[in-house]
Amino acid sequence: MKYLLCLCLLLDVLCAVTHCHQGNICHEVNNTKLPDGTENLLTLKCDEQGSNYADFAFRFYKQAISKEADKNVFFSPMSISTAFAMLAVGAKTTTLSQIFEGLGFNTLTETHIHNIHESFRKVLAVLNCTDVNTTLNIGNALFTATGYELQEAFLQNTKEFYNAEFMSSNFHNPEEAINQINEYVEEKTEGKIPELIAHLDPSTVLVLVNYIYFKAAWEKSFDPLRTHKDEFFVNTNAPVRVDMMQRDSTYDSYYDEDLSCEVVELPYQGTARALLILPDDGKMKQVEDALSQETICKWDNRLETRRLNLQLPKISISGSYDVKNLLMEMGITEVFSSNADLSGVSGSGNLQVSQAIHKALLEVDEAGTEAAGATAVILTRVLHPPVTVKFNRPFLLLLYDKATRIILLMGKIVDPTKK
Incomplete structure (x- = not known):
């Protein structure tokens, strides 16, 4: 045998x-x-x-x-x-x-x-x-x-x-x-x-x-109190209800006009990074066809710090x-x-x-926060309103190690409610 x-x-x-x-x-x-x-x-x-x-x-x-x-x-x-x-x-x-x-x-x-x-x-x-x-x-x-x-x-x-x-x-x-x-x-x-x-x-x-x-843990965690129910559009006619996390902060991001997609980098504490790619409506296949080493390098080189109102669904x-x-x-x-x-x-x-x-x-969840009570009065300079980037439709995710430049995992989130 x-x-x-x-x-x-x-x-x-x-x-x-x-x-x-x-x-x-x-x-x-x-x-x-x-x-x-x-x-x-x-x-x-x-x-x-x-x-x-x-x-x-x-x-x-x-x-x-x-x-x-x-x-x-x-x-x-x-x-x-x-x-x-x-x-x-x-x-x-x-x-x-x-x-x-x-x-x-x-x-x-x-x-x-x-x-x-x-x-x-x-x-x-x-x-x-x-x-x-x-x-x-x-x-x-x-x-x-x-x-x-x-x-x-x-x-x-x-x-x-x-x-x-x-x-x-x-x-x-x-x-x-x-x-x-x-x-x-x-x-x-x-x-x-x-x-x-x-x-x-x-x-x-x-x-x-x-x-x-x-x-x-995320380097910048999401506040669980801001997580709310929202719609995620698996396609234009099929919304599902998800727990949508939200955070206003500065992120390294880039809008690729050639491929019609938003790219946002979310750092973890340490050297790991999540790269989230949100294609415009109807542009998923165009972005998928372009996935390559050259495309990732282009995005990495063009990331710039912007203030975003980032909305991301909890994922399992x-x-x-x-x-x-x-x-x-x-x-x-x-x-x-x-x-x-x-x-x-x-x-x-x-x-x-x-x-x-x-x-x-x-x-993926809000990550790394501990509940505590405190009161503070903080004065800050006036900032321009943040740009809203809402991951409420299918998107791509890459997790890589910044130090070794190794892609550890990747995937496509079509429906965050499907196990």
Whole structure:
């Protein structure tokens, strides 16, 4: 019987919460260069051509919306790419080149392949640094069939570059193995994703898991007392009632006249940033078609501080994806077939990926305020009335790390009331 390699991907994100773990501030956020002094291959580069890793996120997004054009979309390109890059440690020949080319890496010399893994190692180390008021944990785990031996080089490299944990599983008892993996995931995501895997084939020999847990407070929190019921227009004829948050403040923002959309950057405490993109009525497809590294760089360069009356709905949405089908349509096919060369995993040529699962969760609320009573009389200079930016129709969301310039997650909010 052909053995099956089950690959599972995981993302859990909890944005804008009141209490966050305290910890040491990481002082190495700018130290993402590789040992040879070259730039990290994962970072979004606005000053040069040819680095298209960041566009993997947008290619995957466009593939996802082609299946669900009118539904919420939410996923982590960092989670998906990390899991497949870790799998690539054991891939060879065209299987290896397909994985990396699908993730946006070309010119696969031995040195370049090493630099790709080193880039992931460096970024994962930096992102896992604990910042004040922010918890961002990213990790990897490999569950191996009892008695199934992995290649020593595969074990060493997945540990060195991806800091992977290794655990033994009894896949001959699928229910027991499913419970073991789901309990591990539930613990790592603070109970937010209690069930990642629903079924496993008894011939499974290896399950790879990547998880991301993000918890942070807005730099400028919303006052819960100003949150009010309002209408969100899923389309012009279908409004739904939402809890609309509101805050008058200065924000870095930009109106893109070419694409007809408003772009607003909301910083979290720490180095994480949310980029919200609100297309004008009827312009969503135009903005989606233009999503690229170049477009993000243009927006980033043109953000300017403006006083806004920002109105944003509270959000609680989730996403679940069959990554296998989406990546096959993006050209990563061999790893899912009987022609897969994963001989670097166990020395055997009879492995293939049978499943690739990705689950994501996003929660956004007023964030980080504590109730208190006080009276103050404050004199301020007169300011011009703020411009109102009201997110009351479908919009896009990107969450990225400002220090590493890595897109951690992205999605489209079509209906904030749909879980």
